[in-house]
Amino acid sequence: MRISPTAALLTSLGIGVAAPVHGASTEAGLGACTALDDDAARLACYDRLAGFVKLGAPAASTAPAAPPMPAPEAAAEAVTDFGLSDAAKRARAPEKWREATPDSVVLVVASVRTDQLGRFTATMEDGQVWVQNETKSSATLRPGEQVTIKRGALESYMLVTPRKVATRVRRVR
Numbered sequence: 001m002r003i004s005p006t007a008a009l010l011t012s013l014g015i016g017v018a019a020p021v022h023g024a025s026t027e028a029g030l031g032a033c034t035a036l037d038d039d040a041a042r043l044a045c046y047d048r049l050a051g052f053v054k055l056g057a058p059a060a061s062t063a064p065a066a067p068p069m070p071a072p073e074a075a076a077e078a079v080t081d082f083g084l085s086d087a088a089k090r091a092r093a094p095e096k097w098r099e100a101t102p103d104s105v106v107l108v109v110a111s112v113r114t115d116q117l118g119r120f121t122a123t124m125e126d127g128q129v130w131v132q133n134e135t136k137s138s139a140t141l142r143p144g145e146q147v148t149i150k151r152g153a154l155e156s157y158m159l160v161t162p163r164k165v166a167t168r169v170r171r172v173r
Contacts, residue, residue, distance in 0.1 A: 032045065086155050107146070108146055109144065110123045111123045112143060117135045118135055128171060129171070130159060131170055137167040139167035145161070147159050147161055147162070149169065152168070157171070
């Protein structure tokens with residue numbers, strides 16, 4: 001077996017070299033390692049998963065045992081929705097989506113700024129900040145007014161003023 005110059009240098013310095021291990025059990029093990037509070041125990045857990053062995057280190061049998069692995073179902077459930085768009089999450093679990101996200105909210109405007117194009121930026125009393133997407137709209141806001149923000153098509157939102165004028169908005173904070 002041929003050793004790369006980098007691996008030879010690291011070995012001569014007493015630094016172990018390991019080939020990474022991949023798979024579902026490794027992902028579950030990473031989750032278990034992350035849950036450890038003690039830094040040394042967490043590092044040892046990661047080292048065991050990676051197969052890292054430092055030269056002159058005690059044999060693997062004397063190393064502390066790895067933390068118990070979570071059930072594969074629990075690990076899979078934790079990352080099921082990661083990276084999915086709202087539409088994909090809604091398609092996967094429509095009941096869960098309806099429970100978790102309302103179709104509309106009623107907010108009170110705390111302050112309003114208008115940019116050079118005539119679009120407003122509204123800061124609500126709860127700290128949310130919404131920016132108007134449309135430049136040609138008759139929608140105007142005043143501090144103290146109650147507005148309704150409704151979910152629109154394709155992950156868009158409509159702000160409805162007390163005068164029943166609707167305009168497209170997006171949340172920035």
